[in-house]
Amino acid sequence: MSLETPAPLTPYPRHGSNSGQPISRRDGELKVTGQATYAADNHPPGLLYAVTAVSSIARGRVAALDVAAAKAHPGVVEVITPANRPPLSHDPDVKLGMFGFRIEVLQDDKVRYANQPIALVLAESLEAAVEGAALLRPRYEVEPARTGLGNGDRYAPAAVGVGAPPRTAFGDLDAGFAAADQVIEAEFTTPAQFHNAMEPHAVVAQWDGDHLTLDMPNQALVMSREAYAAYFGVPGENVLIRSPFLGGGFGSKAILNGPQILAILAARHMRRPVKLVLSRAQMYGPVGHRGRTWQTLRLGVDGEGRLTAMHHHSLAATSSFEDFLEPAANASLHAYASPAILSQTEGLRLDIGTPGPMRAPGEASGSAALEVAMDEAALACGMDPLAFRLKNFAETEPGTGRPYSSNALRECYAEGAKAFGWAGRPLQPRQMRDKDGLLVGWGMGTALFPCPHFPAEARATLRADGTALVETAGVDMGQGAWTALAQIAAEALGLDPEQVEFRSGVSDLPDAGVAGGSGHTASAGLALHNAGQNVIARLAELAGADPASPLFGAGNIGVVAKGGRLHRRDDEGRSESYADILARTGQTELVGTGRMARDEEAVQAWAMYSHGAVFAEVKVDPDLGMVRATRLVGAFAAGRIINPKLVRSQYYGGMIWGVSFALQEAAIADPRTGRIMNADLAEYRIPVNADVPSLEAILVPEDDRYVNPLGVKGVGEIGITGTVGAIANAVWHATGVRVRRFPIQIEDLLGGG
């Protein structure tokens, strides 16, 4: 790695080796034996089942509900509608904090989208609750639904994504286009996609006086605890959220939603524990999605294949009452060197549930369009797509000129291309066939993801026996926090992971922030690391001040913690075990704390991203238009890798999401009613095992001394970026048909036969 700009700040000292141990998941045995408990697995005595009735119209009001019929059904004990909904302490039409969206909790009879909750039925059995909800047979006053470009309301938003500006410009765009030899312009559409974590949103709510216990999958425990406290008018410490395992989140379990609040309210109202689990169909509405986009890209290129200007415009759909907009256009801001870049987002209000962040929000849909446009530009320049990207390699962050804290993207390109066998790829499409006559195409894309960090805290306790307890309200939604965070803590404590008890997944532990933005390992990890260092420092102080210790007087020289012992830095032969130090100083335990902390100046001075390159092979049946992504190779650099086994899995998962985005998933709403007609897992097609026959993820080494003291970047979302474009480009290369509407469908490719 070479940095042309001098380092403005001193690097952090490196802790630990660059690549950690590929240990298997510490929660693996629980998960393979069915003992890992997810929210809906809880069953407190006296439980009532709650089921929401949902609206089948997208706009209007509920004129009537047959509450009597529902109540007459054996087992049904109560029906909550706007007419009898007990009060909440917070107005659901007022935003609450950063991830606090306006939500629907039966505050009135208005319907703002299809699948909105319009009543809650409580019953002694699940079967009765489900049927009770069906028996409500709502009558509506229907207003025409705004469902697309033709009838939605366009507006100029104040922000996109989570607080990003709707317009960002670098350089002189007009001059850039004037300097171009060619301008490539292309329009793209991306559909509504739903997170569809395998675990549906669920909650088991129990009140004890004004204390509330919630078993629920949750990506932001302490923040959510405070939000629930506000809704129910109790102090935050009265709310306990238990979320040891999430059956996937992907962004959908960080934001409060109506059905879960209603279930909690019902538990208080009924004075009984209540369980609510959304049906799969009910997840297509109140719990977020990736919003539709209509994107236009204009790329100016000069005679040598250098970008002179980039203009990325996106029209993004949101609901009629909230403002979250997929920040797709921002994906072009930091990807390639260009003297002028303009990213712009407009909003389109539709009668839909509010979209929200979904795995790689903005980057996924934006890079899908950008990477295809880059492919088109490469072709226009007569260049190999990889050579074209290298030509436009950003040596410093485009727009700002900041140096990268580390950037092994070139190595990613090189290693990915080599492993894939990219060299010798014909420039023109429809040149390759396999032995059975299927068209073969190769495409590539650049993967990029920023490195957000979130505030996080942790506590480390050394115990009398020399083992440790570390605690933070972390979240494991599959990325492996139970394992990777424990590895980080163990390293800071100079212990084996087996000697560290890791408590997490409960809201009464130190705040670990949000598991999102691919920033959880870095953020919670830093807090744990610092807590570990803090308690070791305190231990060193004890030992150093104790004349009976071999470490007496080591204060200024310092100590090294490893193998459960403190060693004098200058003479590692002089050491003492944690247990002995504690025993002699009469301590039964020693506590340290830590928080996510970075050098703010460094954060400003350096551009920080994870990078990668994805290479895809597809096969296309020349007559039938069926596509299969037969081979995917991704090479990614994300700083220090705590656990390569877990990280590979994250990349595979992201790449599979890329396959899905490019070729499969899309929610199809009837344009007349706004009702999603494939709100399931059969016709909303996420990949099955047979869809991804060959995946490879290369971990490209990268030593980052500036991103944070751990050198860790994010790995959870980057896999999807780059992959979508790589596949779309491979489809073009196989068929000669350029499809700019995602997902690519059979009918798009039939003409090319």
Next chain:
Amino acid sequence: MSLSLSLNINGQMRAVDIDDPRITLLDLLRERLELTGAKKGCDRGQCGACTVLVDGKRINACLALAVTLDGAEITTIEGLAGEDGLHPVQAAFIHHDGFQCGFCTPGQIMSAVGLLAEGHAGDDPERVREQMSGNLCRCGAYRGITEAVLDAHRTLNATAREDAA
């Protein structure tokens, strides 16, 4: 209506009274018998998270009405590990990181056990992928899953050979 069923669940005979013919096997296990290992991902036969073995065959518990199963032998994820530890499929799933969030995992594992018993995939990864395609995994752990199934196939074959010898 009260219906008495006798079910062999994970090797134990159980008399189960149910008051409602609508109860599916999945809801019976999860909500009434405290066997929450099998998961509900779709409730419509579309995801495989609820896969259990009934009379040795893998099925979707969400589409099976419990009343129809009187006398059946049911194996759930809770009944898979033996005295001597994890079933080879379970161990292989851990080793190959055949899961992330773990929600689809009980279904994947029971499906893999069913697949191996059916014996139509052999050591062909493409056949394994095809025959595991009734189990969705949104985390995208498919590569590890396929490797785990192939690995368990080898382990079980080796054990079978030893037993035969």
Next chain:
Amino acid sequence: MNRFDYIRPASVAEAVAAATQPGSAYLAGGTNLVDLMKGGALRPDCLVDISRLPGLDRIEWLADGGLRIGALVRNADLAHDALVQARFPAVSEALLSGASAQLRNVATLGGNLLQQTRCPYFYDTASACNRRAPGSGCDALQGENRSHAVLGWSDHCIATHPSDLCVPLVALDAVIEVQGPQGSRGIPLETLHPLPGDTPHLETMLSPGELITAVRIPAEAIAVAGHARYLKVRERTSFAFALVSAAAGLELDGGVIRKARLALGGVAARPWRARVAEAALEGGPATAEAFARAAEAALADARPSGDNAFKIELARRILIRALQEALAGTPEQRPALPASPFAPPSGARHVA
């Protein structure tokens, strides 16, 4: 799901008597019926569980060489039966390309034949649907209909029949054996599912209470065993319904087609026997031109019912491909991905 009575008759006669009562429905594997009840599209008062009726789970070879399959034979058992595979390979391949291994372990032959359309408006009780609620209209006509019918539809219903299994069965002249209050009868599978006309709610030719007891495939159909394929276009490599599909079987005499058996799936409210195309082929040479002409003939009457004109061309192409594959010979080993163009049978061809 509504509450219902549940009965488990001990004999076919008891079952028929029970199911003749209005509001009753047979429950076999339940993979379609229970699904529809969960969504509220069907709300029967009484389920007549036939899954344990004695004698209906046998695969028997008849004295005349034909095959008789009991209605309760599970899809997986039928697909993996060695003789069925050898003599009716397209049946086996079609079965294995449908649903998932778990579902095939439960789904029965009778249930597969009688499964309902996957038209989303049929499933969605808030939509108008003549098939589900006679006279209510058809929301698919102006709605999301890219996967709907291109043959035999009417302005009252444009749904397709989703079964894979039925496609080769209809090509092989399968006959349904039925037991009803009036006794037993045989119905050619080809006529089991009427075209919608103005009565799409009349989904089958069965009278109330009639029970399918078996399906017979005549011995003559074995003659195409050496040249038979089922191919399916779907939007996932596995576990997806057919957008269109085709079964093709050829009996060859040198380069001349003595007999052709062709059917299309996913194109109409019934598994679509392509008789005109068969006639166009029979007696002529097995050439690419002949296949193209046959495909033209098969789709000559096709019309888009909505946003699905592409399915007409797609159906032609899959029919041609199925014919090419059939001509090349049935694969000796079943492809790893049944019915998929991504698993071309590179291995040896089977000669019956």
